[in-house]
Amino acid sequence: MWILFLLLLPNSIDSLKMVKIFGKVDQSTYSTPYEDSLTCFDECYSVSRCYLAYLDSSGECFHYSLSNQSITVSEVDERSYVAFKTDVDSCPASFDDLVITYKSQYASTVAWNRVENGWNFKGCLETWRRFQREDNLVICMRTFSTFESTKQEAIDSCISYKETIGFTTFLTGVASVEEAEWIKQYWTRIVGDPGCSDLDPTGEEYLGVWINGVRNCPDESSCAIFKWEDGYTNTDEALSPSNANLKSMPNGDTETSEGCLTIADMPDHPSKYINDVPCGFASCNRGYVCAYISE
Structure with a gap:
């Protein structure tokens, strides 16, 4: 049986707490040894990037920082302890009701999943950005810079990363404004602003990167309705008019129809992230966004 403590540490910030249990870390990528076992948990609490502290049965302390690693914690009867950083307000009525979620100052959400005999945190590979969606699906996302121009080339490039x-890996859909914002900030930081004048002298194209999505009008009429085709993006929150610059057009894949999507830098729509473009060619596309599901 697990024993649960709620650590009300000094100088507590808002609802941030640490939950301490009898347990051990079974699986992780790496940790940081901490010399003072007496302040093992207090020190983790005070360090913003630390989200888990482990004091093993021999008295050695290890800290686990916010990172892309996956980690598993299991129940034990021996005198070893694990303390999770969490945003809970108070102890739940029972251990089974405990929800361990922590949102750091870096806007990275650490949400633990209850598994048989323990807890699991699903991470991502290094350089891949972790997003935990509302359906608890964990997506690992990465933006790649390239001058490939068609959506099909982007799809093929994402598939090739499996090797x-x-x-x-898939050319990914976007489930939230948060994801769209991160993609734009990330690729504009990497690519910079090379401009489009060399490929689009008219100045009518927006600098952007390919994402999943295809126009999905229910009949032959025009519409601004799109659907995701990656198999795991199931919400259209990111396609709302406040976030997406979508024109009303019929379905089609021609040079003039704009049946596919990019995350774009649109100076005349600065608060929006998603733009519709022709699937076969977008002169100012500078990359694509791939993702895989973290199991």
């Missing part, structure tokens, strides 16, 4: 990382 490198060992996970099935």
Whole structure:
């Protein structure tokens, strides 16, 4: 049986607490040894990037920082302890009701999943950005810079990364404004602003990167309705008019129809992130966004 404590540490910030249990870390990528076992948990609490502290049965302390690693914690009867950083307000009525979620100052959400005999945190490979969606699906996302111009080339490029990382990767859909904002900030920081004048002298194209999505009008009429085709993006929150610059057009894949989507830098729509473009060619596209599901 697990024993649960709620650590009300000094100088507590808002609802931030640490939950301490009898347990051990079974699986992780790396940790940081901490010399003073007496302040093992207090020190983790005070360090913003630390989200888990482990004091093993021999008295050695280890800290686990916010990172892309996956980690598993299991129940034990021996005198070893694990303390999770969490945003809970108070102890739940029972251990089974405990929800361990922590949102750091870096806007990274650490949400633990209850598994048989323990807890699990699903991480991502290094350089891949972790997003935990409302359906608890964990997506690992990465933006790639390139001058490939068609959506099909972007799809093929994402698929090819399976040989490198060992996970099935897709040209990804976007489930939230948070994801769209991160994609734009990330690729504009990497690519900079090379401009489009060399490829689009008219100045009518927006600098952008490919994402999943295709126009999905229910009949032959025009519409601004799109659907995701990656198999795991199931919400259209990111396609709302406040976030997406979508024109009303019929379905089609021609040079003039704009049946596919990019995350774009639109100076005349600065608060929006998603733009519709022709699937076969977008002169100012500078990359694509791939993702895989973290199991």
